[in-house]
Amino acid sequence: MAKRRRPEPDRSSYLNHRSRVEPIEAPDGSTVRELMHPSHHAVERLSVAEATVEPGASTRRHRHPIAEEIYQILDGAGVMELGEERLAVVPGDIIRIAPGQPHRLEAKSEVPLRLLCICQPAYRDEDTEFLDTLDSSDATT
Numbered sequence: 001m002a003k004r005r006r007p008e009p010d011r012s013s014y015l016n017h018r019s020r021v022e023p024i025e026a027p028d029g030s031t032v033r034e035l036m037h038p039s040h041h042a043v044e045r046l047s048v049a050e051a052t053v054e055p056g057a058s059t060r061r062h063r064h065p066i067a068e069e070i071y072q073i074l075d076g077a078g079v080m081e082l083g084e085e086r087l088a089v090v091p092g093d094i095i096r097i098a099p100g101q102p103h104r105l106e107a108k109s110e111v112p113l114r115l116l117c118i119c120q121p122a123y124r125d126e127d128t129e130f131l132d133t134l135d136s137s138d139a140t141t
Contacts, residue, residue: 013042018050026051027128028059030105038122047122053078053113058106061131067119070096071105076113079106089113102131 013128019035034040036048053076062080073093080087081104089095089105097103103140108115112129117123 004068013040016041023052027125027130028062029053029057030059031102032117032121035116045122046118046120049117049123050074051115051117053105053107055107055110055112060105061102061104063100063102063129063131064097064119064127065100065129067121067123069103070098070116070118071097072097072116072118074109074114074116076111078111078113079108080104081106136141 016035017035018035021035021063023031023033026032030050030051030053033050034047036043036046038044039046051097053072053077071089071094073089073091073095075091077088077090081096081102082095083101083103105113105115
């Protein structure tokens with residue numbers, strides 16, 4: 001059996017490790033780790049992030065006019081709203097989100113819903129249009 005490679009302190013822009021990425025709160029309500037992005041890594045046309053939605057929570061309904069996304073469900077279970085469809089999702093499911101297609105993800109399991117999100121072109125806040133309104137109790141200052 002091959003030994004697992006340990007993360008080394010000296011890393012290149014071609015290699016990243018999840019443990020080296022601090023999670024951030026994304027505008028859609030999920031927690032995100034930007035695993036590969038052109039602003040920090042040697043990728044040019046796409047980005048890869050790990051997103052987590054806590055049990056009982058959901059992301060805000062939104063769309064990306066330019067980017068195409070692929071979600072791969074890693075842990076947990078939930079409901080994916082994709083346009084007018086509502087799809088049950090479980091680990092192993094892969095979902096394509098077309099540019100401009102409204103979507104939202106709701107965690108329905110007792111464990112966080114965790115997924116990989118691949119965007120092409122790479123994710124940009126400017127390419128996100130929210131289709132819902134924040135309730136005043138949800139607004140941040």
